[in-house]
Amino acid sequence: MNSQPTQNDSMLPLMVDIWQQTLNWQPDEKQQRQFQQLYSLIVAGNRQLNLTRITEPFEFWEKHLWDSLRGIAPFLGNTLPIPHSQFPIPNPQVIDIGTGAGFPGVPCGIAHPHWQVTLLDSTRKKIAFLDTLLAQLGLSNATTLLGRSEQINQQSQYRKTYDLALIRAVGSASVCAEYALPFLKSGGLAILYRGHWTDEEAADLQPVIEKLRGKLESIEAFTTPLTQSVRHCLYLRKLG
Numbered sequence: 001m002n003s004q005p006t007q008n009d010s011m012l013p014l015m016v017d018i019w020q021q022t023l024n025w026q027p028d029e030k031q032q033r034q035f036q037q038l039y040s041l042i043v044a045g046n047r048q049l050n051l052t053r054i055t056e057p058f059e060f061w062e063k064h065l066w067d068s069l070r071g072i073a074p075f076l077g078n079t080l081p082i083p084h085s086q087f088p089i090p091n092p093q094v095i096d097i098g099t100g101a102g103f104p105g106v107p108c109g110i111a112h113p114h115w116q117v118t119l120l121d122s123t124r125k126k127i128a129f130l131d132t133l134l135a136q137l138g139l140s141n142a143t144t145l146l147g148r149s150e151q152i153n154q155q156s157q158y159r160k161t162y163d164l165a166l167i168r169a170v171g172s173a174s175v176c177a178e179y180a181l182p183f184l185k186s187g188g189l190a191i192l193y194r195g196h197w198t199d200e201e202a203a204d205l206q207p208v209i210e211k212l213r214g215k216l217e218s219i220e221a222f223t224t225p226l227t228q229s230v231r232h233c234l235y236l237r238k239l240g
């Protein structure tokens with residue numbers, strides 16, 4: 001176990017025990033190397049582009065790596081009593097909407113090499129950065145897509161195409177639902193990564209979900225393991 005600060009500021013902590021305790025999963029050696037490389041590439045990319053303000057190793061581990069994977073905890077082989085733990089598709093098509101510097105899509109693609117991950121963003125410079133990053137990571141199961149979600153999700157080659165849609169920090173929950181649900185096949189799942197969650201947001205979201213033929217399957221509340229920050233994940237199912 002190595003969850004102590006490392007001597008080198010550019011090294012990520014391994015956090016073996018915390019991965020195991022919180023997600024009942026831990027990265028293998030290759031995944032650990034890819035996480036480290038991802039961190040180094042983002043810190044380097046940040047010198048040219050405004051990619052993220054989260055660059056300190058422990059904060060990066062918690063807010064980018066752990067948080068990205070906590071949303072897909074039901075599919076990490078853990079034994080928590082979460083209702084989506086039997087994701088039935090062996091090689092799901094996954095889209096990360098408004099991926100920015102690649103979150104949550106890149107950690108999910110590293111954790112699940114058999115997932116086919118599309119990283120969508122409307123900013124050309126971020127997509128160009130991600131193209132280079134994916135090549136450097138050797139992450140052949142991820143590709144990029146440039147455009148606005150509300151336009152792309154109306155195009156026939158992308159509409160009703162994905163099994164799983166991930167969306168973090170892109171807008172209100174209603175906007176995220178409007179972006180995500182049209183991408184999903186019948187039975188597909190959208191995961192909305194949220195911070196705090198209020199009754200007002202829930203009231204705004206419900207009619208949007210109904211209009212787009214979705215159903216709010218569950219809401220999970222949790223705190224992050226290092227700073228105990230409040231998080232919620234909303235799981236929306238696309239109905240037939």
Ligand SMILES: C[S@@+](CC[C@H](N)C(=O)[O-])C[C@H]1O[C@@H](n2cnc3c(N)ncnc32)[C@H](O)[C@@H]1O
Pocket residue numbers: 097098099100101102103104120121122123126147148149150167168169170
């Ligand atoms: C605050 S960043 C969040 C990035 C990443 N999801 C994360 O959690 O670190 C929001 C990102 O969404 C992208 N974005 C905003 N509106 C969008 C839209 N309509 N379609 C596609 N991308 C969008 C922005 O370019 C930006 O990179």
